[in-house]
Amino acid sequence: MCGIFLVFSKNKKLDSKTCINSAKNLFNRGPDILKYNFFLRKKLFISNTILSLTGQPNKNRNLYFSKSKKFTISFNGEIYNYINLKNNYLNNYLKSKDPTDTEVLVNLHDLINISKIPKIINGMFVYLIYSNKENKITVYNDPQGEKSVYYFNDKNFFILSSTIENILKFIKNYQINIPTLKKYFATRHFMPLEETCFKKIKLLKNAAKLEYNLLTNKLSTSIYDDPFNWVSEKKYTFFKSLKENEVVSYFENALNQQLKLMVPKINFGCIASGGIDSTLQAKLISNIASAQVNLVINHPKKDKLIKKLKNFNQYLQPDITSFSLSKKNYVKNTLKAYKIISSPLHTHDLGGRIKIAQIFKEKNCKIFFSADGCDELFGGQQLYYNLFCKLKKYNSNQSPYSSTFKKNFYSKDLEVIRYNKFLKKNWKKINKKYFFLKKKERNIQSSLFLDYFIQSTNVANRSNDLISSNYSIEARNAFIQKNILKIIINLPLEYKINFKVEKLMKQKFLLKKIFLRYFNKKLIFKKEGFSGFPESLTKVLKNKDFFITKKLLNINNIKSNLAYYDKKNYKRDIIWKLTNTEFFLKNYMS
DSSP states (O other), rough: OOEEEEEEEESOOOHHHHHHHHTTTTTTTTEEEEEEEEEETTTTTEEEEOOOOSSSSOOOOEEOTTSSSSSEEEEEEEEHHHHHHHHHHHHTTOOOOOOOOHHHHHHHHHHSOOTTTTOOOOOEEEEEEEETTTTEEEEEEEESOOOOOOOEEEEEEEEEEEHHHHHHHHHHHOOBBBHHHHHTTTSSSSSEEEEEEEEEEEEOTTTTEEEEETTOOOOOEEEESSSGGGHHHHHHHHHHHHHHHHHHHHHHHHHHHHHHHHHHHOOEEEEEESSSHHHHHHHHHHHTTOOEEEEEEEEETTOOOGGGGGTTTTTTSOOEEEEEHHEEEEHHHHHHHHHHHHOOSTTTHHHHHHHHHHHHHHHOOOOOETTHHHHTTTOOOOTTHHHHHHHHOOOOOOTTSSSOSSTTTTTTTTHHHHHHHHHHHHHHHHHHHHHHHHHHHHHHHHHHHHHIIIIIIIIIIIIHHHHHTTTTTEHHHHHHHHHHHHTTTOOGGTTTTTTTSOOOGGHHHOOOOTTTSOOOOEEEEEEEEOSSSSHHHHHHOOTOOHHHHHHHTTEEEEEEETTTGGGHHHHHHHHHHHHHHHHHHHHHHO
């Protein structure tokens, strides 16, 4: 993917060598071209490392400017409808016959109000626009939460970067943000919403607009396209009025139309695990173009489905290739992830994600397709059916993926209390949006919505972006594009979790219905547990007393938590959190 890096000095001129070297730190995210410029008498530096995927990019080192020269851009992402945007808005304006999506994006600012542009984009993105006329930086990121950007602001500098690590290398002196680590012990996964593990470094929220005035040093953020507002009684009623087969065809057609925009003309690959989501997407893609490789990562003796993958080969080409990840290599890869992520790992499977990125790169692919998020959007997580089937309390979020545990180490900590209030506030907000549903369905739909827009965006999406980009690979996913999400969140519950059908079909009902149009029903298997060997990471930890973590976070002992959603695995989960946090702190406190 691409790398964004901006530094604005509030006092003296910037050192050219330091800035350029910092930009080069992001070469792995965009190895094809490094573009940069200094502005405002060398007090402003903007750079962009580029992974070239579209059009014919110019090879000079200057950033892309709009035709009017009023706007300069640094961009990370992919605009799938950029040709349509060019034809609709720039046909008589751009001379280039084969522009890049970056050229299209920056030139739109000459002709369209800046606030309208992110709303007409079909794609994943975070981009900054420098207006030399207004002396202002404006940043937008996508509403589905695929692309992230971090920012630092103190009396000396305002910095924007695609990675935390690059900010840390520039500022050199940093402090650990302890409240963020405490919040981790109150939730299922490491799920930062705006604060990072470092003081003064923040994460821009999804669907956000950031403005920074270079004359007054005023910084402001706002939400420009709130996904909560995508919930529509009218759309829900429309889907409710259709016959089952009509809904299945409607959604399949929408997926196909989206994939036609997303499937590239260069080498790409697909994750095809044998599960419903990834394998279905790989099949739909194969009807459009041939992947270089369909692959799955095998955690030996853990992924039982691997033995059944050969049954898919008569339906899917090329054949699914299995690559093994041993415990030893899992640990080796996972330890690499801490410097890439610059936080405790969002979840334990990042060792596998690194392996995936490495393989696609070895296969000369710049792009691969994954299907993260479907478990949350379509109710496919293992515990969902049992949890919602027994649902009796309708006034609170019963899902552990987008809420805090009732009792945890820091139940009385002020920052954790505020975090809990934030999650509850969002619960009430989405519950009101689904006002037209009966209590039980309203509760479940609200949980699934939050599990994607809070948990999945901050765990799977962010991990994919940081890990794959670090290996010069772009991760794509049709299921979580804006127009597809607007369908999913308005589908009646029976197309997600269907309590009335046979057990095999109950969860991800709609996806399984489409799946059966291409595959034999015998290829629908029971969902497997989590992948990876997180216990192996604990075994290689020299200090198994978690000394740094316990001292810094003031944890005295591990007690049983009867309020924990998974009583059977409570101790296992806590050990993972302690191990994960300990390795993070060892990386950044030594």
